[in-house]
Amino acid sequence: MERVYVIGHRPPPVTGENLCLRQLEVTLRDLGREVMSRSRSDVRNLLLWRSSIWLAAGGKKIGHLRDVLWLVWWRLCGCQVNIYIHNISWRNFKKHAWFWRFLGKGNFRFVVLTDEISGALESAGLPAIRLNNTLADGSEPDAAESRAPVRRLLWMSAVTVEKGFPIAYSVFLKLRAQHHDWRLDVYGAGPLSMDSARFPDVHFHGFTQDAEKQAALDAGGIFILPSSYVNETQPLSIIEALANGIPFVASTIGGIKVMRGGSAAMPAGVCIESAAPVEQWVSAVESVYANYASYSQAAKEVYRQDFSRAAYRTGVSRLMSKSAN
Template structure:
């Protein structure tokens, strides 16, 4: 590595495993490495490498700042935002980067510290000062960040939709009020992600006389959840199907097979779920609770307060013909994706200096 080239240090989760935050960090690393004028150094703070290697990587990530502090080299630092105790580690990185005079970007992938004040996030904002750049996933996420942490001065929006390919025309017919309608729910199947509410929504439609089915996809997390799902499959017969874990072609087939994606998640760390974006990319309307930044992603009448009856909202939308048309859902995704691609390009330019 040349001592005269600008260095961009990337500290964030990297695949494996693949999830929204690691995919974003990996894409950022790839975009930075396309720039010939910089060198990229990565520190994986994810949990894929095992605890001993992870701790060594974290310690090494801090030690690499020491020579730069002495030399006062103006490099750049990109942090793929973490959650929990790792935020304290990232607060130390932000402080060292500021002392070294580096341009520093914190890319938020968590919403838990937006619903309540978290001292670790407050430390990141304070240590970073007015020069710390915050990248959020939606305008509302940015507003909430600045309302809770007044020192977050500079905020840029970059949706996870920029990770995906553009929407393809589907030619889907509108869902008829009397059915048939196929609901879908794809996730790690847990109570926090709302698998029980998805099943109850199917029951509510059937009780109301709607010709409906539900397709569940993803692994059950916890013996109690698997027992819940298998009992419901036995109870509801051909109306409920559980596909288990899917590979990429099977995910594509899943979205092509459904008419409405239901995502009743109440998971506290939810940010901008890729599964909801993927539904829109396939022209599938979605109904969800307003966790993370989903309030900015979906039509207002498709966003259901956590303490409200999501099943009733789905029933009313289906019966009243109020579901978002397929073409509108796809266009909504493409608009978000186009803005995200531009935002990521501008972010790379700033980091490259």
Template sequence: MKRILFLAQVPPPVHGASIANKILISSDLIAEHFESRHIDIGAAGKIEDIGKFSVAKLPGVARTLVSIVRNLFVFRPHIVYLSLAPSGFAFYRDVVFVQIIRLFGPELVFHLHGKGLRRSGENSRLFRRLSKSIFKNCHVIFLSEGLRSDAAGLSYKSSFVVNYGFPEGPVAPRVASDGQKKIEILYLSNYVRTKGVIDLVDALELVSRTHNHFGVTLAGKPFDISLEFLENYVREKGLADRVRVCGPKYDGDKVELLEKADIFVLPTYYENEAFPLSILEAMKFGLPVISTYEGGIPDMIAEGVDGRLFPSRDITALARQIEYLLDHPEERRSLGEAARRKFLERFTVSTFERNMLQVFQHICPQEP
């Protein structure tokens, strides 16, 4: 049986890449075809520490490097899978890992869970030279077709597109609105300024001038915006009677929010936005999604088919999209149903596992 060594961060902290890596590493399907080992290369205990240099991280990096060398000698993998950091301190750490791995000759697979290669290369000649060097003769996995451009100018042996998958799980059937209840709008992401939560509040102020039959829940973990700041901002905008700031929600509480919601909004302009799992979760629950053209989102949501897209930072355009779905209940229903169908067809964990297995088997065919 061929062997894979996974070099990838897993929760904590919890984010799209770490969740996807955990699914992959614990996959029974892949275990049927490949013997594998895993080394957790994550050095950040919190999301806000990801990509940042800290002297406190160096001992952990050294221990990881020793573990990698030991496994290369003893386990002798045919494939080394690296969840490559596209920017920041972690990229330079990964460059060191790659140089060591290449001494042993396995097939090297980079899984790009975010974007930032092109921007970092534009800002640093050293970054450009190193990225061109490490991508030679490797295989690359992108999260969507639209994210291929982030590696423009880099040459590699082969490339693949594999969308994330989210656990299927049971979902209660959506109940058609009787026209009397308030339409519920949901934001479910961290309280990060570039995720657009402030833009959403600004847009809701515009919407409230002509519409009053809606309620909003802003759920998320404070990051660079505190719970108190967001609550005060909502009050300043005169929206305290219809916008609820509830902080992070998990497990059953999060499911309850998704089941009660009628519209999901993620107005992100996060510079490393790639393939937000929060959108997949909303699609799983049959919600029409309003979001931006950032990263791989246009490959997740087709404008006017299973959601609505608008240019990031355009508050007026965001307000118009919200107003349109408030005014068109049949459109809300049809977009949500289409989003649910697409989720089941393309974005489940089982589909993700099958696609990743096909990638590994293509790179390293099994012996007959």
């Protein structure tokens, strides 16, 4: 049985990087690999001779002397290293492209979430392969039928200015002025949720997981994320919405705009510049609501084609096959 080492930072909180690594490990085991989890400081990494390695480079850049020494050692050991990038840290790799070209020689490649990142790395002469995210926990929902429209904005992210919560709140107020039954349900934590008095009529539910999160998704609505967060790439929260047939209205930052789907007949949502006037956001939400059944069906189709666990498994399997060749 082939042994694969998954190496990365594993802090106690639930983070996007940890969720991605967890699903990667589950998928590798399903594909018949023996998976060994290691931290980047683990001295047992010296034993990795001609091994397949997935090195997480999401939360922190790789640039510490220890990391460089590991990479040089793995190069000498003939290891195939997949550098798994979850966010904007790819800029650090492009900045030092000469080092990676020198180190690579076929042994190193970057696994990234968006075409933008892969294109930027490849323009610097660094090999990059796309691998979409997928659901990290729980079972895949049974979304056989389209959802009915509900006047509900759904927020499932950090409650911060960077993520665009004040914009979402302004959109909610304008929608509610037209139809009093609009509501904004917020599932997440952050500085702004600690000051809930500033946002009357918003339903703050705090951080949720598992059955509670699924119940929130089952209630339907329109997912909203006017993010201007510079590290935004492919939010797991949008993938969760798509899996449940919930369309989204979000900013164009990072890889979000591609998450509408390229091969589907209809997009799974609407993307707008985060700095656009609030009225434009309101108009987008109203458009999605007016055509909700079609958007909901598109959301499920985009999930099935691009972000389902089956699609993810196929992508990982293809990568591992290339490693073996």
